[in-house]
Amino acid sequence: MTRKLISFMLRRSGLLGMSDAVKYRVQGLRMRGSNRAFIREHPGVDLPPPYLVYESYALDFRNYWHDGLDTARFVLASLGRHKRMESVSLLDWGCGPARVVRHMPELLEGRECKVSGSDYNPRSVAWCQAHVKGVAFSLNGSNPPLAHPDASFDAIYGISVLTHLSPDQHAQWAKELHRVLRPGGVLFLSTHGRSTRSNLMPWERKEFDAGELVARGNAKEGHRTYTSFQPPAFMEKLAAGAGLRVLEHREGGPAPAEFTQDVWILGKPAA
Numbered sequence: 001m002t003r004k005l006i007s008f009m010l011r012r013s014g015l016l017g018m019s020d021a022v023k024y025r026v027q028g029l030r031m032r033g034s035n036r037a038f039i040r041e042h043p044g045v046d047l048p049p050p051y052l053v054y055e056s057y058a059l060d061f062r063n064y065w066h067d068g069l070d071t072a073r074f075v076l077a078s079l080g081r082h083k084r085m086e087s088v089s090l091l092d093w094g095c096g097p098a099r100v101v102r103h104m105p106e107l108l109e110g111r112e113c114k115v116s117g118s119d120y121n122p123r124s125v126a127w128c129q130a131h132v133k134g135v136a137f138s139l140n141g142s143n144p145p146l147a148h149p150d151a152s153f154d155a156i157y158g159i160s161v162l163t164h165l166s167p168d169q170h171a172q173w174a175k176e177l178h179r180v181l182r183p184g185g186v187l188f189l190s191t192h193g194r195s196t197r198s199n200l201m202p203w204e205r206k207e208f209d210a211g212e213l214v215a216r217g218n219a220k221e222g223h224r225t226y227t228s229f230q231p232p233a234f235m236e237k238l239a240a241g242a243g244l245r246v247l248e249h250r251e252g253g254p255a256p257a258e259f260t261q262d263v264w265i266l267g268k269p270a271a
């Protein structure tokens with residue numbers, strides 16, 4: 001409770017950005033040995049600047065690389081339960097510094113797939129464009145649209161992107177992702193579901209239990225310090241409002257759950 005309360009007070013007083021900057025430095029010091037060892041052991045891995053790694057995940061190069069690969073495999077297996085992942089056009093929405101999407105070209109080798117990535121952070125997109133081969137990257141705004149025409153993709157995934165957006169942006173982006181999906185296409189989204197309920201303050205828990213999105217603002221929307229929590233009833237309504245069908249919902253959490261966040265697989269009905 002004490003940690004939750006401190007974080008609540010910092011957000012309330014507008015000091016969360018400052019405390020996040022301190023956290024970045026502390027994490028950098030704590031992970032220094034392990035990160036140096038990773039660089040020594042993996043001279044061929046082109047790593048993004050440390051702050052980009054921190055901002056999108058944690059300042060842990062080993063995790064950035066290995067968990068990124070495991071997640072890419074998990075996403076493909078999840079999408080593959082609903083769509084044959086051969087000759088598909090695939091988008092990573094909110095790709096950050098390519099933790100997951102950089103593994104896709106190799107995992108999809110020989111399947112004639114086209115891989116794209118998009119993010120609203122110009123520094124991440126610029127780094128990806130200069131360093132990651134086999135993926136077409138583009139910059140999008142904080143609000144839609146994406147740089148892609150209607151019905152561009154057979155499959156889209158967004159890992160921990162909704163978890164940093166406001167209620168209004170949830171609705172806007174659900175409609176936009178529907179627009180760029182082909183009929184019959186599938187969308188993988190990860191969210192903060194019931195397993196994160198214990199992180200909520202008592203009044204937030206009430207909102208969550210009533211099926212409402214809990215958004216912790218007073219921070220830059222889209223940044224790691226802006227956090228939101230999506231109860232299942234909210235996600236069902238969001239999908240229906242955007243014309244998407246729920247094909248699968250898996251609750252996240254610690255092992256034995258396969259993924260820490262909830263996974264939603266939504267489908268755009270065939271025309």
Ligand SMILES: C[S@@+](CC[C@H](N)C(=O)[O-])C[C@H]1O[C@@H](n2cnc3c(N)ncnc32)[C@H](O)[C@@H]1O
Pocket residue numbers: 055056057093094095096097098099100118119120121124140141142143158159160161164221222223224
């Ligand atoms: C927690 S990070 C996850 C990054 C990446 N998906 C991963 O799993 O490594 C959230 C990402 O969402 C991106 N993001 C936030 N708002 C966005 C928006 N409106 N459109 C696209 N990307 C956005 C951030 O820049 C960041 O890269």
